[in-house]
Amino acid sequence: MDATTPLFSPDISSIAILSDIHGNIRALDAILDDITGQKVDAVACNGDLITSSAHAEAVVKRIRSLGIPTTRGNHERYLVELSDPEHIKWKQDNWAPIQYDYHMLNAGDRQWLCDLPETMWLCNGSSPLVMTHAAPGNDTGRVTAQFSEQDWANIFTDLPHRSTLVGSHLHWFWQHRWQHYHFIRTPSAGLPLDGDTRAGYIILHRTEQGWQAEQRRLSYDLEGELATFRQSDYYHKGGVIAHLFWEELRTARWWIVPFFAHLRRESAFAATMPGYTSGYSHAEMTSALKTFNRTLTPEYHPGALSISS
Numbered sequence: 001m002d003a004t005t006p007l008f009s010p011d012i013s014s015i016a017i018l019s020d021i022h023g024n025i026r027a028l029d030a031i032l033d034d035i036t037g038q039k040v041d042a043v044a045c046n047g048d049l050i051t052s053s054a055h056a057e058a059v060v061k062r063i064r065s066l067g068i069p070t071t072r073g074n075h076e077r078y079l080v081e082l083s084d085p086e087h088i089k090w091k092q093d094n095w096a097p098i099q100y101d102y103h104m105l106n107a108g109d110r111q112w113l114c115d116l117p118e119t120m121w122l123c124n125g126s127s128p129l130v131m132t133h134a135a136p137g138n139d140t141g142r143v144t145a146q147f148s149e150q151d152w153a154n155i156f157t158d159l160p161h162r163s164t165l166v167g168s169h170l171h172w173f174w175q176h177r178w179q180h181y182h183f184i185r186t187p188s189a190g191l192p193l194d195g196d197t198r199a200g201y202i203i204l205h206r207t208e209q210g211w212q213a214e215q216r217r218l219s220y221d222l223e224g225e226l227a228t229f230r231q232s233d234y235y236h237k238g239g240v241i242a243h244l245f246w247e248e249l250r251t252a253r254w255w256i257v258p259f260f261a262h263l264r265r266e267s268a269f270a271a272t273m274p275g276y277t278s279g280y281s282h283a284e285m286t287s288a289l290k291t292f293n294r295t296l297t298p299e300y301h302p303g304a305l306s307i308s309s
């Protein structure tokens with residue numbers, strides 16, 4: 001990471017950071033309104049603008065039009081991989097929502113998303129501040145309370161003394177101090193998975209002790225977002241995964257991960273697959289959905305390291 005060219009001046013004292021909007025334009029607009037009232041010095045976005053709700057195009061246009069500095073999340077990387085003829089995973093039946101967004105975005109917006117940087121150096125000085133979607137060098141890395149000393153050492157290995165690293169990806173606000181470093185995970189703007197359906201973001205405030213995180217949660221028109229999602233082509237063409245995204249939006253709970261766990265138990269075919277979220281047909285997914293009862297599954301959360309995606 002290049003520490004010599006931070007995005008923001010070392011004098012700024014507050015930064016709003018949002019992430020994981022996932023196509024939810026109503027949640028994004030509620031957050032942008034709130035940020036306006038908070039009078040922060042800067043705003044940044046930590047990836048995953050698209051998929052999961054029906055308004056990816058509007059979200060991308062809003063973020064681009066405001067010139068908000070943005071990193072690339074794993075969902076933007078999927079667009080890069082869909083463009084690659086050698087890459088198969090996202091072209092399979094069960095990932096129809098990702099294919100839908102790929103085709104709905106215009107070429108300029110799609111290229112903008114594909115070209116976003118994986119990491120952004122936000123501030124230097126006495127409290128360096130770095131932002132990356134999940135973990136350095138790994139946009140699906142899970143930084144959790146189960147980390148060993150070695151795991152933490154690996155996360156901060158390239159960062160200077162007293163750095164704060166902002167990550168996202170798990171849709172659940174959390175922070176942890178390790179030695180003289182600080183890790184802060186943002187909540188999700190548009191698809192919270194911590195049981196609280198309100199839109200979330202953070203404001204970082206500079207203090208003598210470094211950056212302090214304030215989590216903000218906002219009620220917004222969730223019912224309206226659910227209704228237009230349900231009526232959209234995205235829902236009707238997105239198959240089982242779009243249905244599960246809708247349930248995640250409705251409940252702020254994990255549905256896709258427990259569904260795939262159920263599918264793996266139900267399917268002899270699944271046991272032969274190297275990656276358990278790939279290779280299923282529409283018929284197999286639809287059949288498994290009929291026998292899937294979310295209330296009987298364990299309460300998945302980011303602390304449960306046995307889950308994978």
Ligand SMILES: [Fe+2]
Pocket residue numbers: 020022048073169170171
């Ligand atoms: Fe995400």
